[in-house]
Amino acid sequence: MLVDNTVERDSRVQKAAMSAAAAGWEVHLIGFHRGRKKKRWTLGGANVMLVPLHEVLSKPRYRPVRSMIRRPLAYGHPDVATYRRRLVMSRRAELAAARLEPGTKGPVRKTWLLGRRVVTKVQQRWIGLRVHQTDSLTAARNSQQSPLEKLMVAVWLKLLGDRAWRVLDRGMWDWEAAYGKVIDELEPDIIHGNDFRMLAVGARATLRARAKGRQVKFVWDAHEYLPGVRWNNPPRWHPAMIAMEREYAKLADAIVTVSDPLADWLVEEHGLKRKPAVVLNAPVTDIEVSADQPVPDMREMCGIDSDTPLAVYSGGATKQRGLDIIIETLPRLPRLHVALIVPSSRADYVKALMNRATELDVRDRVTLLPFVPFDQVVPFLAAADFGIHPLHHLPNHEIALATKFFEYAHARLPIVVSDVKAMSELVNETGHGEVFRAEDEDDFVRAVTAVMQDLKRYRAVYDERPDLLREWTWPAQAEILDGVYTELMPSSAKPSAEKQSAAKPSVHE
Known part of the structure; x- marks a missing residue:
């Protein structure tokens, strides 16, 4: 199973991984963290791996041409503005200290200090103007209502259609870099991508595997009504993710989701021939709480x-x-x-x-x-x-x-x-x-x-x-999910309790 978080606080994927493993599937649950090395542990019978995610393409890049057009005096990057502001502050502090040094009463020294004061004041005003323009440019780039950003989104969508996300938000390739090689090395039989980011990562991994002659099935677990999310992201991010979902949704061999209303919307939005299976976010009720870790009062x-x-x-x-x-x-x-x-x-x-x-x-x-x-x-x-x-x-x-x-x-x-x-x-x-x-x-x-x-x-x-x-229990929902896997791979018979570990192919969720 693939998930775009650190696993620990995602009860849905934890339950799905554990129940799939209990049903006899070999499960590898892959999430991410911001460290340098992979982390591994087991969750019930499932293997959990967190891969390092290095966000490179998602960070704002240097865009001098747009800076010249929109705010001619803006610095090319906010970091430059921060550096220049701090530099002129240091010069003012140095000048103030110089005026307090012994021997500053002479006319030559006074003239020299006066010249430095004039130069520093001019620098401060010039840098202040450029910093203001840089801040204004940054705000405009991040504004959901920016006319120019809306125009650029519309242009790219017109030119590239659903593939426009590759230009609008290149940060998705950071996820590909983190997950892609790991998925390929595991050679899964079923790839289960949770939510919209892992829809893209999982779909491309499926295509790569099929290109090598392997029969891989792809399951998409849709958690969100993506057009309705209201997250604090740059203005290009939301239309980019919607376009990406439209491109890859049709590649899923099976779709599951969290509620009937969302299932109906997915059918309408993506033209699905079959309504997604609904797997509710129901709680686990059949696990005995360990006496070593009593429930807090x-x-x-x-x-x-x-x-x-x-x-x-x-x-x-x-x-x-x-x-x-x-x-x-x-x-x-x-x-x-x-x-x-x-x-x-x-x-x-x-x-x-x-x-x-x-x-x-x-x-x-x-x-x-x-x-x-x-x-x-x-x-x-x-x-x-x-x-x-x-x-x-x-x-x-x-x-x-x-x-x-x-x-x-x-x-x-x-x-x-x-x-x-x-x-x-x-x-x-x-x-x-x-x-x-x-x-x-x-x-x-x-x-x-x-x-x-x-x-x-x-x-x-x-x-x-x-x-x-x-009905509102996870075991009841787990049966639905297991049915989805089994339908995708009908040659895999239900395992017996004694042979669960080897009876079914692997599922990478």
């Missing part, structure tokens, strides 16, 4: 007793995920304590949330907690009273069935979710939570209050609908 970590109402949010922390509404409404929700399980307590957005909690005098009712191992997530969450998922309305959020949604369910927690399409429809259908209008504080308070006042009623859904939890 969330309430103890929060410093609260069993009678204190406890809400939990688990996942990434960004403004688009709507965590502000939790903090803003805490003064209106007496006694409620909130646990925020986030990747880093030092992120700027998280710090801003905590500062706002302090301003509202509710900081003592908010606890930041770290992630726990994926096999501990469900029992860890179970200590809370209900889960919150307050997403804003964005294209990707509308079609998402997030991992935390299913983790909350297996922890038997009612869920308070914003009215993003996929998750709100499911909550309304099952009745195991409340839906509120995204970014509407009054409606959020209503939904939270309703859940807090009748926790038993919302929890009862899990007893009334045991089919929900059976």
Whole structure:
């Protein structure tokens, strides 16, 4: 399996690799890190390898011609501007020190120092002007709304079509350099590329293998609605990635994805003849937690007793995920304590949330907690009273069935979710939570209050609908993924438990 991260925090690929290995496939899971040497370890029966990624082509390059056209006085690179600014500062400091030295009262010395002051001041103003133009040019190059950038994107797409990503974002070749040789040396029978970057890397590796006469199948695991992503990247990056996905999607022998809405969009966007298999981001429920690593007590970590109402949010922390509404409404929700399980307590957005909690005098009712191992997530969450998922309305959020949604369910927690399409429809259908209008504080308070006042009623859904939890488990989803592999290689019979290690060909995910 191929993945464009460091594996440790990607529960989906970890679960996929482990379950595929347990089903008898030889699995090599390849991610990246920024070190100099490969890293290796095992994950269940899967072999994990992190390859060094050196970003060379993704870095801004020296572009003097464009500098002359757009900002004639700009330096060719921001690093040059930084150097020049620091150089003139050093000269001013040296001049100030020279004026304090003994023997500076004579007319010759005064005249010499005056000349240096004039020259330095002229240099400072000239360099300041050029630095300003450099900063302006850098901002224009990085602006999503830059008319010239939009024009250049349109021109390249017109000239090269979907192949235009090769010009718009050459950084993709850094990924090729990191992964390509490793994949070729492993000689896989199935290549499983996760997300859009590994779609390109995996598709090209498949083409190389077939050119050598090997029969290789390619599986693409689509995690995102790519046109809907809103990441802080240069303006050419997004259209480049969309073009790249269009070019390589049709080369996949099979496509799997994370939700039915995304599967429907992929069919429409790429003209697929067959709807992708849906493999939900469901949690692992059949792994016994090791006694050597007991599950932490969330309430103890929060410093609260069993009678204190406890809400939990688990996942990434960004403004688009709507965590502000939790903090803003805490003064209106007496006694409620909130646990925020986030990747880093030092992120700027998280710090801003905590500062706002302090301003509202509710900081003592908010606890930041770290992630726990994926096999501990469900029992860890179970200590809370209900889960919150307050997403804003964005294209990707509308079609998402997030991992935390299913983790909350297996922890038997009612869920308070914003009215993003996929998750709100499911909550309304099952009745195991409340839906509120995204970014509407009054409606959020209503939904939270309703859940807090009748926790038993919302929890009862899990007893009334045991089919929900059976379907929302990773073992059920793993069977779907194993079926995809088996269909691609029908000559590979299901292995027996005693022969799992050698019964099936290798899968490089």
